[in-house]
Each structure stands twice: as C-alpha cells, then as structure tokens.
Amino acid sequence: MRKPLILCVDDDATILELLCDFIKALGYNTIEARDGLEGLKLARQYLPDVILLDVMMPGLSGFEVCEKLKKDPNTEDIPVVMVTALGEIEDRVKALEVGADDFLTKPVALPELKARLKSLLEVKAHRDHLKRHKEALEREVQKKTKELQKALEALKEAHRKIKELSLEVIFRLSRAAEYRDEHTGEHIQRMAHYSAIVARRLGLNEEVVESILYAAPLHDIGKIGIPDEVLLKPGPLDEREWEIMKKHTEIGAEILKGTNSGFVRLGEIVALYHHERWDGTGYPRGLKGSEIPLAARIVAVADVFDAVTSDRPYRKALSTEEAFKIIEEGIGSHFDPKVAEVFLEAREEILKIKETFKDSETPKLYQLIKSLREKPLKK
Structure with a gap:
C-alpha cells in the first residue's frame, strides 16, 4: 500500500527540516519546497495527499499558491494547510477565502500537526474514493450511452427498413386493384x-x-x-x-x-x-x-x-x-x-x-x- 505523500513548503530551512522529520516519523513520505513557485511546481508534478504551506514567502505568497492550486482541476482536491505566524483573524479569513482547508499557527504543536494530518488524509482518501467512483460511473454511463445509441441506431435502421417494406407492400397490393x-x-x-x-x-x-x-x-x-x-x-x-x-x-x-x-x-x-x-x-x-x-x-x-x-x-x-x-x-x-x-x-x-x-x-x-x-x- 502506498504511503501518503506530504508536500512541505517553507522558506525557513530549519522549520522545513523539523516538519519533514516529524512527518516521516509518523510513517509518511515527504517532498520539500523552499518557495511558493517551487511548491506550486512540485504540487502539480507529484499530486501529494496533503500540502503544508507557509504564508509569508518571497515571490509567490502562500495565499497566492493556495489560490492557484484550488483553481487547477488537477490539484483542487488536495487538502491545503496554511502554516503561519500570523494570528490576525483577517489572515485566517483570507486563508479560507483562497480555499485553504485548515491552518496551523507557528510554532507548530507536533501533536496537533499529527491529528490534523490524520484527519485531512482521511478526508483526502474519502475524496479520492468519491472521485474514482464518479469517474467509474461516468465511464459506465458513457459505455451504456454508446450501447444505447448503437441500439437506437439499429432500431432506427430496422424501423426504416420496415417502413420501406410497408410502403413496398402497399404499392404492390394497391397494384393488385389497379x-x-x-x-x-x-x-x-x-x-x-x-x-x-x-x-x-x-x-x-x-x-x-x-x-x-x-x-x-x-x-x-x-x-x-x-x-x-x-x-x-x-x-x-x-x-x-x-x-x-x-x-x-x-x-x-x-x-x-x-x-x-x-x-x-x-x-x-x-x-x-x-x-x-x-x-x-x-x-x-x-x-x-x-x-x-x-x-x-x-x-x-x-x-x-x-x-x-x-x-x-x-x-x-x-x-x-x-x-x-x-x-x-x-x-x-x-x-x-x-x-x-x-x-x-x-x-x-x-x-x-x-x-x-x-x-x-x-x-x-x-x-x-x-x-x-x-x-x-x-x-
């Protein structure tokens, strides 16, 4: 069974190392990105199960990265946790507005991180199951639609031949009187x-x-x-x-x-x-x-x-x-x-x-x- 993959994005190398070591100890795989642009690239490349995303970074901020991820059909279902030292209510509201699924305040409490990851991985697994089920249903609907269309075409062709035969019979029977x-x-x-x-x-x-x-x-x-x-x-x-x-x-x-x-x-x-x-x-x-x-x-x-x-x-x-x-x-x-x-x-x-x-x-x-x-x- 594949281990869950966690993408950690932070411009602070020390925090990034601590987060990844703790996550690995929990039995998960990790990939690291040191800025928003790299994080966006790795997210689209590896499609991780959860993304831990710092807010304050050079170049693309965490808010911008999250917004782009949630607008991309390939990454929109990946749970994103905003990790920030910002404590203002406005920042939390903004995180939710750009599509973040959760947020943690620095310094991160490791027991809380463990609980959040467990919860979000369950959510992701459920989303993936629903997505696979939806895709399977869509494939089945497409298959049945094609079969129905084929049957309908066959029925139309049979109906056309019956009508042609009916008209032929009518003409020939009418000729008997003529x-x-x-x-x-x-x-x-x-x-x-x-x-x-x-x-x-x-x-x-x-x-x-x-x-x-x-x-x-x-x-x-x-x-x-x-x-x-x-x-x-x-x-x-x-x-x-x-x-x-x-x-x-x-x-x-x-x-x-x-x-x-x-x-x-x-x-x-x-x-x-x-x-x-x-x-x-x-x-x-x-x-x-x-x-x-x-x-x-x-x-x-x-x-x-x-x-x-x-x-x-x-x-x-x-x-x-x-x-x-x-x-x-x-x-x-x-x-x-x-x-x-x-x-x-x-x-x-x-x-x-x-x-x-x-x-x-x-x-x-x-x-x-x-x-x-x-x-x-x-x-």
Whole structure:
C-alpha cells in the first residue's frame, strides 16, 4: 500500500527540516519546497495527499499558491494547510477565502500537526474514493450511452427498413386493384408522391406527410370489388353502371376499416372521400368545402392530375400544361383552392416525380389479364 505523500513548503530551512522529520516519523513520505513557485511546481508534478504551506514567502505568497492550486482541476482536491505566524483573524479569513482547508499557527504543536494530518488524509482518501467512483460511473454511463445509441441506431435502421417494406407492400397490393383497371403501378407511385409534396408544402409535419404518402396508394383499392363488366367497359357507363362504379369508395373504406394502423385508418378516409368535390357535387356523401378531410382533398388533386396525364385505352394522355390548366380551372369547384394553388406552385417538383416514375410494362400485364378474362375456357 502506498504511503501518503506530504508536500512541505517553507522558506525557513530549519522549520522545513523539523516538519519533514516529524512527518516521516509518523510513517509518511515527504517532498520539500523552499518557495511558493517551487511548491506550486512540485504540487502539480507529484499530486501529494496533503500540502503544508507557509504564508509569508518571497515571490509567490502562500495565499497566492493556495489560490492557484484550488483553481487547477488537477490539484483542487488536495487538502491545503496554511502554516503561519500570523494570528490576525483577517489572515485566517483570507486563508479560507483562497480555499485553504485548515491552518496551523507557528510554532507548530507536533501533536496537533499529527491529528490534523490524520484527519485531512482521511478526508483526502474519502475524496479520492468519491472521485474514482464518479469517474467509474461516468465511464459506465458513457459505455451504456454508446450501447444505447448503437441500439437506437439499429432500431432506427430496422424501423426504416420496415417502413420501406410497408410502403413496398402497399404499392404492390394497391397494384393488385389497379390491374383490374386501366391504371399502371406507376400511377399510384406518382400520385402518392404528388400528395406528399403538397402535404409538406401545406406545412403539415413529417409524420402526417409520411402517413399521406402511405395512405394515398389505397385510394382506389375498392375497385377490386367492382364487377368486370363495369370496371372494364371500354365505352361510357350508363346511369346504373355509374352508380355501381361510385361504390368503389365505400368498398375501399370497408376493406380498410377496423385497424390500429394510423396510415391505414387515413387510407380508409382517403378511399371514401377522394371523389368528394369542394362545391359539394362529389360522391359518396356530397360533402362540401372543409367538411371533406384534408388528406382526401390533397389526394383528389394528385389523382386527377396523374389520371389526365396518363394514356388510357379510350383516350390519349393530355400534356402536363393541359393538366395543370385543368387543376387551375377546378379551383373552388372541384378542388380545395389552397390545395390546388400549392399543387400548381410545386410544378417543378411534380414534373420531377412524373419523370422519375414513368409508365413501365404494366399496361402489357393489364392487357394480358384482360384478355384472359375475355377468353372463354375450353371445356
């Protein structure tokens, strides 16, 4: 076990020798300094357990040395005993003000010095124990923090992959309904991203924007319940057929209802209300203005724009300029004015999405499915 180390600082060689001899006799190690500057240097170099510090010395006084030691993080916990012939109360107060832990009056009574050293060494040992414990706790906290950060990053990555997978599943399931219609898989990609752009520009928070991105592809999922003779009819629908077609909104909402998933609940709302019109002439409820849920108002604009700019078996696609014109003309009648205006302001972003998600081979697959439906089975 290491012996305690005591630093004695005094410009009087005789007193310094007596102090060190007595301290060694007590079983402690000592180092000596004959002025304040040397004492400060040795204290920082050896980090003793206790410092006995004379006050009146040439150069740096004991008060100055003590003040510097207590301001240094490496030496601030070392107990300092001011040893002085000064007996004025002001000197004792000053010693305490600069951070001294104790003081002794010259000539030093050796039994008192022994008791003071024993007490201060116990204090120092306790401080050192607390310091080591604190450092150990800090290391453990840092270790656990790093582990937590690592686990959090892994969780975020897993959550990101789950979200990507969820969106992929939504797009693919939505395409199952689209294959029964003339739409393409890229249609749902485009209109979903159009919807997200508008939602973000409207100032909705990212969680809501993401929910709309996930919910928008589900808007026409109810078409899976529309009979082929209505859904696939190449010409205009008669009144009875049109009433059947309009049911896809309620069928979609029915398919999606009863879930705890936020974006699926939003998908239910979008499926039911995306054909409502701002002026109240839409379906299935004939809602008007702000009675229509905002997500459905957003999807309505995105859906119409993409529909008119895509080829269909019964007509060619309109140009983007013509499509933007349709949106502009529908402000206040078909579309929420604010939503439509934001859509028009986002023209560059909209066109970038349209370019990113071009129509692929889906129409060929659609034609294959349609031909199989129309081809009679051999008996």
